[in-house]
Amino acid sequence: MERDDVYLDHAASSPLSSLALEAMLPWLSGPAANPSGAHARARAARRAVDDARDRIAAVVGCRSTEVVFTSGGTEADNLAVLGVAARRPGAVACSAIEHPAVLEAVRSLDDRPTIELGVDRSGRLDLDELARRLPGDAALVSVMAVNNEVGTIQPVVEAAAAVRAAAPEVVVHTDAIQAPGWVDLRPRWEVVDLLSLSAHKFGGPQGVGALVVRTGTPLGARQLGGSQELGRRAGTPSVAAIVAMGVALAEADAQRTATVARVAVLRDRLILGIDAAIDGVVELGVADGDRSHKVAANAHLCIEGVASEELLFLLDQAGVRAAAASSCASGAHAGSHVVAALGATEAQARGAIRFSLGATTTEAEVERAVEVVVAAVGRLRGTAS
Amino acid sequence: MSGGVDSSVAAALLAEAGHEVCGVTLRLWGGDSDSGCCAVSDVEDARRVADRLGIEHHVFNDAEAFERHVVVPYVDAHAAGRTPNPCVECNRHLKFGLLAERAERLDFDAVATGHHARRVWRDGAWRLVRGADGAKDQSYVLHPLLAGGLDRVLLPIGELTKAEVRARAAELDLRTATKPESQDVCFVTRAEGRAAFLGRRIPLRPARAVDLDGVEVGEVAAVELVTVGQRRGVGLAGGTGRRFVLDVEPDGPGGPVVVVGDATELLVDETWVDDVVWAPGAAPADGAEVAVTAQCSAHGRPLAASAAVVAPGVVRVRWATPERRVAAGQSVVLYVGDEVAAGGTARRSASRSTAAGLAGESSTAVGASS
Numbered sequence A: 001m002e003r004d005d006v007y008l009d010h011a012a013s014s015p016l017s018s019l020a021l022e023a024m025l026p027w028l029s030g031p032a033a034n035p036s037g038a039h040a041r042a043r044a045a046r047r048a049v050d051d052a053r054d055r056i057a058a059v060v061g062c063r064s065t066e067v068v069f070t071s072g073g074t075e076a077d078n079l080a081v082l083g084v085a086a087r088r089p090g091a092v093a094c095s096a097i098e099h100p101a102v103l104e105a106v107r108s109l110d111d112r113p114t115i116e117l118g119v120d121r122s123g124r125l126d127l128d129e130l131a132r133r134l135p136g137d138a139a140l141v142s143v144m145a146v147n148n149e150v151g152t153i154q155p156v157v158e159a160a161a162a163v164r165a166a167a168p169e170v171v172v173h174t175d176a177i178q179a180p181g182w183v184d185l186r187p188r189w190e191v192v193d194l195l196s197l198s199a200h201k202f203g204g205p206q207g208v209g210a211l212v213v214r215t216g217t218p219l220g221a222r223q224l225g226g227s228q229e230l231g232r233r234a235g236t237p238s239v240a241a242i243v244a245m246g247v248a249l250a251e252a253d254a255q256r257t258a259t260v261a262r263v264a265v266l267r268d269r270l271i272l273g274i275d276a277a278i279d280g281v282v283e284l285g286v287a288d289g290d291r292s293h294k295v296a297a298n299a300h301l302c303i304e305g306v307a308s309e310e311l312l313f314l315l316d317q318a319g320v321r322a323a324a325a326s327s328c329a330s331g332a333h334a335g336s337h338v339v340a341a342l343g344a345t346e347a348q349a350r351g352a353i354r355f356s357l358g359a360t361t362t363e364a365e366v367e368r369a370v371e372v373v374v375a376a377v378g379r380l381r382g383t384a385s
Numbered sequence B: 001m002s003g004g005v006d007s008s009v010a011a012a013l014l015a016e017a018g019h020e021v022c023g024v025t026l027r028l029w030g031g032d033s034d035s036g037c038c039a040v041s042d043v044e045d046a047r048r049v050a051d052r053l054g055i056e057h058h059v060f061n062d063a064e065a066f067e068r069h070v071v072v073p074y075v076d077a078h079a080a081g082r083t084p085n086p087c088v089e090c091n092r093h094l095k096f097g098l099l100a101e102r103a104e105r106l107d108f109d110a111v112a113t114g115h116h117a118r119r120v121w122r123d124g125a126w127r128l129v130r131g132a133d134g135a136k137d138q139s140y141v142l143h144p145l146l147a148g149g150l151d152r153v154l155l156p157i158g159e160l161t162k163a164e165v166r167a168r169a170a171e172l173d174l175r176t177a178t179k180p181e182s183q184d185v186c187f188v189t190r191a192e193g194r195a196a197f198l199g200r201r202i203p204l205r206p207a208r209a210v211d212l213d214g215v216e217v218g219e220v221a222a223v224e225l226v227t228v229g230q231r232r233g234v235g236l237a238g239g240t241g242r243r244f245v246l247d248v249e250p251d252g253p254g255g256p257v258v259v260v261g262d263a264t265e266l267l268v269d270e271t272w273v274d275d276v277v278w279a280p281g282a283a284p285a286d287g288a289e290v291a292v293t294a295q296c297s298a299h300g301r302p303l304a305a306s307a308a309v310v311a312p313g314v315v316r317v318r319w320a321t322p323e324r325r326v327a328a329g330q331s332v333v334l335y336v337g338d339e340v341a342a343g344g345t346a347r348r349s350a351s352r353s354t355a356a357g358l359a360g361e362s363s364t365a366v367g368a369s370s
Helices: A018-029 A040-060 A073-085 A100-107 A127-133 A156-166 A186-191 A239-254 A256-277 A308-317 A337-341 A346-350 A363-381 B005-016 B040-053 B063-079 B086-105 B139-147 B162-171 B193-201
Strands: A067-070 A092-095 A114-117 A140-142 A171-175 A194-198 A209-213 A298-303 A352-356 B022-027 B056-061 B117-122 B125-130 B207-210 B216-220 B244-249 B257-261 B267-278 B290-295 B303-311 B314-324 B331-336 B339-346
Touching (some): A040 A067, A040 A209, A040 A239, A073 A100, A073 A140, A073 A171, A100 A114, A100 A171, A114 A127, A156 A171, A156 A186, A239 A256, A256 A298, A308 A363, A346 A352, B022 B040, B022 B086, B040 B056, B063 B086, B125 B139, B139 B267, B139 B339, B290 B339
Parallel strands (some): A092 A114, A092 A140
Antiparallel strands (some): A194 A209, A298 A352, B117 B125, B125 B339, B207 B216, B267 B339, B290 B303, B303 B314
């Protein structure tokens, strides 16, 4: 990373915490061991995986055996949606602003009705629409805990209650990938059957995640082979990555209250700094500066009169790393389904940009970002050089 | 950077020359593509080449503009019986339109492409000139640059032959060195074909085929797929000699009509060109003619002719010897020597329009068909 690099793309991937790195190194440099084996080394590896499982269970509030390690968040989401669909007939519903890992999995189900539920103007799931549209025989409902683009905290507890009232046999899943370190996972886990996590969003390494599966939930494995993860996910797990994930989640949760308080101030300063210097800045779903329904990490702005990909280009040139909505496989920016669902105008959607802060974000980074954004917008609007 | 060898080497040459180069790939087409520059694997090739050259690479999504400026007009042209040049429109609106404007906003001095053509300073202005490799020359599809912007365009491989381009790519160990060329319309896949592509967007209507006297001689399955000059795929019963399409009238009073005739009837003495833009100082004085060669399709042979301005933006091209009719909608590019002198769009050689003014050329003047 360059010296003056300003990294405001933590929602895409957050840096590995030094504690997590330290914890995983022995499993990379040390002797080989497959935790499925029976000998002493294998048992040591197995113990390390199970210790990580315990750490994660403690943060989530679940039993250790309910934690199923996966290769990451997408696999966890896919396993939840496709795994339940493999065992249960009936409609599958999700919010319209789910991550593609859920949305595309739901859309792939061609043997049943699928429902995409709208959000209100603040970007939260519309509970009335949910109650109205959910059929009584629904098999699965998936509602994310925190939206990855606009950072809205979804009413998972209220949604789960409404879902269960409408469809008593339903399985409820929450994609909690953007939640750790910003909101408490426990009350969410209490009301759902399945919960997805991805380590690199909270200081763990890339390539590892987990689906937390409440005991008794109907779930068919998607990846077939050995009997790892109690038959729910075959394949040799990455011991080093799992160990680091456990450490990172525990750390992020322990520091959550302090981090949220500190980062919320920085996030507000970032938005105020930009908004004070340039006209035409709109925050979707935020009225009167009230961001209490959003995670502290997220600053999502629609800047009128600029194209987000051009703004991002200039930011990148100046060392400020941010993101637009979402990216397609080619790396080009695709129009955001989330921004559209929030009712943005075309001009607003065109200039949508996401800054996502992290536990390591500094005041200097935020100040530099404001400076660079203001100059870049001026340049693109032709009001400055 | 399309992900092909030409733009790869263009980028390499600029980087080598010490320019501050940023590779850009335009994502233009969201649908299927197997021959163009929009497949994800092509973007990947461009990205890897940029990495290899040590330059930045960015992808811009201009699919919406491409649909509006290239695909919709392409479909509309076919519906109206014209034969469009989508690559010309893409250059006009996307590469040297949107991208050039974007480059300026982002503080770049020029847009460079991997076209086989040259930009040369002559007589006090930048001139668009054929590329060094005559067989690969692409100056034809660049004629919209006559309208402006040539001062901010670089064509780094214009001095090289295709073989030299591939050799340079191999020397630099670029993964695109041996990549096959793309030639077809990038948004129409070979697997699906033009008929199926158009058929999904517009109704394809059968047409009566008539000869120049209006006598019905057969029918064609879809008037929208017929191009002037075409001779295959026009199913004709009992005709004598080769049958060529002379004219396409999708909205005739009695329904769609295709006029067919023999090779002689296909010939005309002149072609009118609309929306013509001249290079600086290249236009002849009113009433005067200038000797040119004219190219009427992307891989067309240059044909000897003389050109006169008959109205603002309208040019009459008089062929040195009778030439085949040019399909309406095709770009006609006029050259003086190797230099692009003018470019515009062929007007329909409606059978009627050639009848009146062509005394002494009766063998190629044709009568009204309807």
